[in-house]
Amino acid sequence: MAFIIAIDGPAAAGKGTLARKLSDHYGLPHLDTGLTYRATAKALLDAGKPLDDEAIAAEMAGAIDLGWLDRSVLSAHEIGEAASKVAAMPAVRVALVAAQRRFAETGKGAVLDGRDIGTVVCPDAAVKLYVTADPELRARRRFDEIIARGEAADFDRIFEDVKIRDARDMGRADSPLRPADDAHLLDTSKMGIEAAFQAARAIIDARSDH
Ligand code: DC
Numbered sequence: 001m002a003f004i005i006a007i008d009g010p011a012a013a014g015k016g017t018l019a020r021k022l023s024d025h026y027g028l029p030h031l032d033t034g035l036t037y038r039a040t041a042k043a044l045l046d047a048g049k050p051l052d053d054e055a056i057a058a059e060m061a062g063a064i065d066l067g068w069l070d071r072s073v074l075s076a077h078e079i080g081e082a083a084s085k086v087a088a089m090p091a092v093r094v095a096l097v098a099a100q101r102r103f104a105e106t107g108k109g110a111v112l113d114g115r116d117i118g119t120v121v122c123p124d125a126a127v128k129l130y131v132t133a134d135p136e137l138r139a140r141r142r143f144d145e146i147i148a149r150g151e152a153a154d155f156d157r158i159f160e161d162v163k164i165r166d167a168r169d170m171g172r173a174d175s176p177l178r179p180a181d182d183a184h185l186l187d188t189s190k191m192g193i194e195a196a197f198q199a200a201r202a203i204i205d206a207r208s209d210h
Pocket of ligand 1: 011113
């Protein structure tokens with residue numbers, strides 16, 4: 001059976017950084033599943049399609065090629081906003097979850113990060129991590145990233161966006177963001193991302209099957 005590491009948590013909690021570090025360390029391929037929702041949203045925006053037509057969105061989702069997910073293009077703010085709308089559509093989730101499972105189950109293992117990996121996509125994952133952090137600190141990290149890129153940012157607006165995104169991800173009816181019952185909780189506002197990586201390694205290394 002593939003050795004799957006499932007990482008969930010809210011936006012900007014550090015789960016992407018943690019997923020990439022674990023992927024490098026254990027030599028396992030990594031899928032940022034948020035990019036699949038973002039790619040679907042971008043395909044709709046590029047084609048000039050409405051963002052509230054579930055049938056069209058599901059068709060676009062079914063055509064996403066996981067080999068062509070370009071983070072630098074897909075990280076744009078308006079794509080994130082559109083992604084959180086299409087992510088609430090059950091037919092979109094069915095199509096993307098099928099592709100994510102194929103990725104997870106091909107080969108010796110994989111690291112997947114998102115919102116519903118431990119609960120829906122890979123409920124039998126070997127290790128489940130739920131990475132969280134205080135919302136204000138997550139907004140501060142986002143703000144610092146944007147400033148470091150030399151762009152302008154408004155902290156209050158980013159903090160507001162973090163709260164709205166959390167409410168949408170945790171409040172939707174289909175696959176809301178929540179820790180799986182058997183997830184290990186890592187709070188990066190208390191421990192920092194490097195310490196979270198060391199804690200995750202200790203959890204993974206304690207298993208004999210990786
Ligand atoms: O993590 P992100 O900002 O790239 O995610 C984009 C949107 O997709 C966000 O609103 C949450 C949603 N998402 C989801 O519903 N399920 C996942 N497994 C990953 C992301």
